[in-house]
Amino acid sequence: MIQLTSDLAELEIALRCHLEYARLADTHTQRSSLEDNWEVVKGREQILARWVAQGRKEAAITADLGEMLAFTVSEGEHRWPGHRWVTREHGRILRETVIEDRGVEREAQAEHPPLGELRAGKGQLPASDTAILPAGFPEAARPLANRLHCAWNGRAFDLFSADWLTSIVTALPDATFYFERAVVAEDRVALLWRVFGHHASGRRIRLIGSGLFTATPAGEFRCDEIVLDQAAFRAQMNKPMIDYSKP
Amino acid sequence: MAAIPNVGGRDIAEILAPQGSRRQPMPGFGEEYSDIVDYILRCTHRIWEQKDLGLIATHYAPDIRVHTMTGPVDGVGGVIAGTARTLSAFPDRTLTGEVVIWSAQSEGAYFSSHRITSAATNLGPSELGPPTGKRISFTTIADCLCRENRIAEEWLVRDYSAMALALGYRPRTLAATQAAADRAAGKGRAKWRVEAMNRVADSARTPFPGGSIPDPHRDPSAFALDFFDRVVNHRRLAAVRDSYCPAAHWTGPGARRLFGWGEITGWFTALIGSFGDARITVDSTTAVEGPGGHDIAVRWSLAGTHDGSALYGAPSQERAYILAVTHWRVLGGRIAEETTVFDEVALLRQIEGGL
Numbered sequence: 378m379i380q381l382t383s384d385l386a387e388l389e390i391a392l393r394c395h396l397e398y399a400r401l402a403d404t405h406t407q408r409s410s411l412e413d414n415w416e417v418v419k420g421r422e423q424i425l426a427r428w429v430a431q432g433r434k435e436a437a438i439t440a441d442l443g444e445m446l447a448f449t450v451s452e453g454e455h456r457w458p459g460h461r462w463v464t465r466e467h468g469r470i471l472r473e474t475v476i477e478d479r480g481v482e483r484e485a486q487a488e489h490p491p492l493g494e495l496r497a498g499k500g501q502l503p504a505s506d507t508a509i510l511p512a513g514f515p516e517a518a519r520p521l522a523n524r525l526h527c528a529w530n531g532r533a534f535d536l537f538s539a540d541w542l543t544s545i546v547t548a549l550p551d552a553t554f555y556f557e558r559a560v561v562a563e564d565r566v567a568l569l570w571r572v573f574g575h576h577a578s579g580r581r582i583r584l585i586g587s588g589l590f591t592a593t594p595a596g597e598f599r600c601d602e603i604v605l606d607q608a609a610f611r612a613q614m615n616k617p618m619i620d621y622s623k624p
Numbered sequence: 625m626a627a628i629p630n631v632g633g634r635d636i637a638e639i640l641a642p643q644g645s646r647r648q649p650m651p652g653f654g655e656e657y658s659d660i661v662d663y664i665l666r667c668t669h670r671i672w673e674q675k676d677l678g679l680i681a682t683h684y685a686p687d688i689r690v691h692t693m694t695g696p697v698d699g700v701g702g703v704i705a706g707t708a709r710t711l712s713a714f715p716d717r718t719l720t721g722e723v724v725i726w727s728a729q730s731e732g733a734y735f736s737s738h739r740i741t742s743a744a745t746n747l748g749p750s751e752l753g754p755p756t757g758k759r760i761s762f763t764t765i766a767d768c769l770c771r772e773n774r775i776a777e778e779w780l781v782r783d784y785s786a787m788a789l790a791l792g793y794r795p796r797t798l799a800a801t802q803a804a805a806d807r808a809a810g811k812g813r814a815k816w817r818v819e820a821m822n823r824v825a826d827s828a829r830t831p832f833p834g835g836s837i838p839d840p841h842r843d844p845s846a847f848a849l850d851f852f853d854r855v856v857n858h859r860r861l862a863a864v865r866d867s868y869c870p871a872a873h874w875t876g877p878g879a880r881r882l883f884g885w886g887e888i889t890g891w892f893t894a895l896i897g898s899f900g901d902a903r904i905t906v907d908s909t910t911a912v913e914g915p916g917g918h919d920i921a922v923r924w925s926l927a928g929t930h931d932g933s934a935l936y937g938a939p940s941q942e943r944a945y946i947l948a949v950t951h952w953r954v955l956g957g958r959i960a961e962e963t964t965v966f967d968e969v970a971l972l973r974q975i976e977g978g979l
Binding site for chain 2: 417491492512621622
């Protein structure tokens, strides 16, 4: 366990272990939103209700990058990893993205039929050497994002090999990875990304993933942890589709 | 003139605390309001959350016209009755202001585009059906022209299909029932809708847009006009990649959520794939500067023939009309977040031969 250094880390423990839900009145804006692989919760009161429903758990912070946390949660013998990303507004949390590999399946919410393609405007062209990154993406994280783009979108699995990656690309042959955000803290880089792809069930699978990496003296990056919600992956294969075509 | 604080960076207690003296000229407005953002947020709280419906009489013009996708509502009496009906169905509705995008108009008037996230429990019969007991969340945008403490004209868009889906109803079924009632009442295509569709269809054609898209920070209005004309009227969908952040988040009717260039391009493709002769007019643009960027509000109208099955089922060949408001959050010259709201139940009702 690491020493709690950020207010976010302290909040995680206060909410999970000590049920200090009243803190949300000071830590979140009234229009906060929380997104995970199952739903988007809008509003501080709704986020609070979600915390209450989760109940008390044991938790430990495993990495604290200020605006991004890695943690483990325990309930009896069951233990799982999670990452939390926050965006603040004048110090209060405005938006949270949470990825937990809890392994508990729920029914996925009905979704509209998918729209559009995954590789926008690329046609038959292969993946380029550099990732398309949003404005404000930290310079220090760009080499890592570009390398992972080559490995994941370019399928250069010699650059990055992992069972989860093989599983995803096997299940979703057109899996496309999008890099959304990065946080850099000393020698560590956290990456928030999404992967979309089409499954044989006919469903478009949309997953949020998060990774933690450490820069090595050789100028490379070592992958410390990837968190993907595998239960959400499975649940999406059977999710109901919204149908406007007939009464 | 003092800076006008928006919703961002302030918690609700701070927003609703007395704001002190006037921050901008507001001739004829109540002394309790310090600026137009305060007016919009505070009167919404007083009327809807404090249930002071009588204040509608002092905050809406007697001859107000509220434009919606089911037709205009004329007169303050209709506003009060509609508010009472909605609160009967959703008594604990809270209205969280996400942003108020505003601009000063002539003679002390203001225009505002107020995006609201509502949370509410459906405890009474609603226009969608009998009470379900379900707690739901939905988005509304109210565009208001405000003068001398009164809303003189309003354009109201609400995500009814998201409400219907969250309550467990099928939007198409609701629309079919409403359209059948329209037909049984002998109502033809409503005059207001014919006029609205003709206005859009007959709007002036623009030259093929060949240059670059205007900078959204420098000229938000020119950006909005160019973007919709280029993408919808001229079908230049590739402009999505020039206008949006590659990791843009998009929320639309039916609480659809899209991410990135490919899916957002897919939305415009499907819209045109549903209404092959679609034409769009941008009816209003407003922008305010926010943390690190701009918030832009665009109200638009689309008219087209339902001749494709991309979004709304088998082609009906019905002419259709959409009244929508889009809010963009623009960062670093690109759209990073979008919320577009229109009433898909009303659109499906048109497709089913109603309205």
